[in-house]
Amino acid sequence: xxxxxxxxxxxxxxxxxxxxxxxxxxxxxxxxxxxxxxxxxxxxxxxxxxxxxxxxxxxxxxxxxxxxxxxxxxxxxxxxxxxxxxxxxxxxxxxxxxx
Numbered sequence: 001x002x003x004x005x006x007x008x009x010x011x012x013x014x015x016x017x018x019x020x021x022x023x024x025x026x027x028x029x030x031x032x033x034x035x036x037x038x039x040x041x042x043x044x045x046x047x048x049x050x051x052x053x054x055x056x057x058x059x060x061x062x063x064x065x066x067x068x069x070x071x072x073x074x075x076x077x078x079x080x081x082x083x084x085x086x087x088x089x090x091x092x093x094x095x096x097x098x099x
Contacts, residue, residue, distance in 0.1 A: 008097060015094055019056075019087070026056025030063035030070070037069070050079050057083035 029052045033044040049070070053060035057080045063069065070076045 012094060012097070019091065022052075022056035023059030024056065025059070026052045027059030027063040029053075030060055031067055034063075034067040034069040046073075046075075050076065053080050054083045057087055 029044060029049055033049060036043050049060075053076065061080050061084055064071055064076065064080075
């Protein structure tokens with residue numbers, strides 16, 4: 001049975017795709033909630049926005065300012081700012097790990 005070689009470049013690509021996917025979903029969830037708010041229909045619960053914001057905080061923070069949504073809620077900043085710092089640190093570690 002042949003041995004499977006460990007190739008960090010492959011893992012780096014998958015992790016990069018996951019980071020982009022989660023941030024895209026975070027961005028989309030805040031956009032969708034803002035759209036629901038404008039149409040005055042059933043909204044996305046705050047706990048769900050925060051959950052997706054933790055998974056993709058960079059996209060969530062960008063969408064908060066682009067759509068001016070939830071920018072007056074300190075709870076979102078208290079959760080998303082540290083999550084963004086953590087994600088940026090993890091991205092830095094991934095870049096260092098591949099080199």
